[in-house]
Amino acid sequence: MSDPVRFDARPDGIAIITLNQPETRNCLSREIRQGLFDAWDRFERDDTLRIAILTGSGDKAFCAGGDLKEMVETGMKVPPRELFPLPYDTVELSKPTIAAVNGVAFAGGWMIAQACDLCVASTRAKFAVTEVKVGRSSPWAAPLIHMIPQRIMMEILLTGKPITAERAYEIGLVNRLAEPDKVLDAAIALAQEVLEGAPLSVRAARETVMLSTEMGRSAALQAARHASEHCYNSYDAQEGPRAFAEKRKPIWSGK
Incomplete structure (x- = not known):
């Protein structure tokens, strides 16, 4: 079956x-x-x-x-x-x-x-x-x-x-x-x-949408900033701009 x-x-x-x-x-x-x-x-x-x-x-x-x-x-x-x-x-x-x-x-x-x-x-x-x-x-x-x-x-x-x-x-x-x-x-x-997007960026983006759906404007902004910190502090947050400057595709690590 x-x-x-x-x-x-x-x-x-x-x-x-x-x-x-x-x-x-x-x-x-x-x-x-x-x-x-x-x-x-x-x-x-x-x-x-x-x-x-x-x-x-x-x-x-x-x-x-x-x-x-x-x-x-x-x-x-x-x-x-x-x-x-x-x-x-x-x-x-x-x-x-x-x-x-x-x-x-x-x-x-x-x-x-x-x-x-x-x-x-x-x-x-x-x-x-x-x-x-x-x-x-x-x-x-x-x-x-x-x-x-x-x-x-x-x-x-x-x-x-x-x-x-x-x-x-x-x-x-x-x-x-x-x-x-x-x-x-x-x-x-x-x-x-x-x-094509960086894994941590995609995750933060999804969380931002859901937070915006469930909260008022000010609360959602504050919560989204917090949800994005891990992404900003990641290796990929440096790899993306570096790849752009070097005119190549980024190699995402998810870290």
Whole structure:
């Protein structure tokens, strides 16, 4: 049997994590949830890996959401917070992530795509927060207010209707669009652009964005300055200007 979640560690520092149950539209079954927890942990612990891409197998679904059959069987009410493997929430990560949305991303599928730092989507992808259609709720969607305008978020949550990839790009949910057979390639290209930066600079940049999202202006400035000190004091902070002066590519050490 195929693994519910595939893990591919590339030599260029990119990890590709693939939800691999296309027959159930890669819904968040127990097997996929456990596979994701394991994959994120493996990614975080491997110092040779600097960025991860999360995608789905098949050409129809990135992830169709939670396993509704399981909810019926267990009589699930409020889902335990630790039930779903969410980057930077229930999963501790210090490195950037990209969602490569190859098909529908509904409910929990939207949730895990939203949790990633960046998003590349197929032009055929669709996104929806469908909880109102099945009597459930979507508290995980709260951070959307920092990504898209309030009234657009309100419509998405209140109607449960899907939006196209083009609309998701328009409102700022998606960074880049790609043809259906080029989604992973586009995500890898974006990852490689991130990898061109110094590792400590990328980490400080990510922390700056998150601090700015979660704090007021003055507090975020102070916290971001503190988060950047390690980067400024690193070897790479000298290597970058030196390489520029010598007209060569920098050789990053991550130190």
